[in-house]
Amino acid sequence: MNLDTLLAKRIRSLRKSRGYALETLAELSGVSRSMISLIERAETSATATVLGKLADALGVSLASLFSEETAEKAVSPLARxxxxxxxxxxxxxxxxxxxxxxxxxxxxxxxxxxxxxxxxxxxxxxxxxxxxxxxxxxxxxxxxxxxxxxxxxxxxxxxxxxxxxxxxxxxxxxxxxxxxxxxxxxxxxxxxxx
CATH class of the missing domain: 2.60.120.10 (Jelly Rolls)
Structure with missing residues (x-):
């Protein structure tokens, strides 16, 4: 999975798990609804500044946006x-x-x-x-x-x-x-x- 796809999946999952509509996340982050929609569909690459705003609005660290959800996989202490x-x-x-x-x-x-x-x-x-x-x-x-x-x-x-x-x-x-x-x-x- 490429990183734009991973970011798209992660941001959409975090937004939905918090019960946020696109409009809500846009209001909390200061990022336009249309930009969030493009990011969630992996149709654009978000800048570091935009990712920082989204991470803050979702209540997570920027680094966590780059981590795959691991609920269904065994978690390893080693990252090759x-x-x-x-x-x-x-x-x-x-x-x-x-x-x-x-x-x-x-x-x-x-x-x-x-x-x-x-x-x-x-x-x-x-x-x-x-x-x-x-x-x-x-x-x-x-x-x-x-x-x-x-x-x-x-x-x-x-x-x-x-x-x-x-x-x-x-x-x-x-x-x-x-x-x-x-x-x-x-x-x-x-x-x-x-």
Whole structure:
């Protein structure tokens, strides 16, 4: 199954399990009903920004959108390299490899990101329905990450910890790709939406 098909199935399943009509998810996420419909039919590739808004509105982490539902399958603690889904953001071209075993039930999710030169991605999380702690460990290249107005310049070996909030901007200011590991831990917010 390709990743657009996996995302389509996962978003539709999460929306239906919460009893949301397309209009409801559109209102909660700020993503148009027509765009959600196209994504759910795998007729378009959603950008990282759009996926972030949908994940927040559905009350899940962005990383969980890339995991197959595993209720009918045996869950393994091992995610083989060749089976790890890789997704490319159609807007910035960044590549995201989901490293963690799908459905294993650990509170930590890992992903590897390769961020293209000169590109930026902005995540606006105005209404967080889950509290997500994230750490970025730079493996190669350079990234500028702006968290709620403060910019951090990361070099190889640097690690930035943050709690996701209002706005985060990821920017690679160089002419070379950057590579980093993302570790996430998410939990429902005490004041999360229904």
């Amino acid at each position: 390299s060749e089976a790890q889904p890789v997704w490319q953001d159609p807007a910035s071209g960044y590549l995201r490899r989901q490293l963690s075993p799908p459905g294993y039930g650990t509170p930590i999710e890992l992903a590897e990101v390769i961020f293209m030169p000169g590109q930026s991605v902005t995540f606006d999380n105005a209404m967080r329905s889950i509290v997500t702690h994230q750490q970025i460990w730079m493996l190669a290249g350079e990234m500028h990450i702006t968290v709620e107005g403060q910019t951090w310049q990361l070099q190889p070996g640097d690690c930035l910890a943050m709690t996701l909030g209002q706005q985060i901007v990821f920017h690679n200011p160089t002419s070379s790709s950057a590579r980093y590991l993302v570790a996430l831990s998410a939990q429902p917010s005490a004041t999360g939406r229904p």
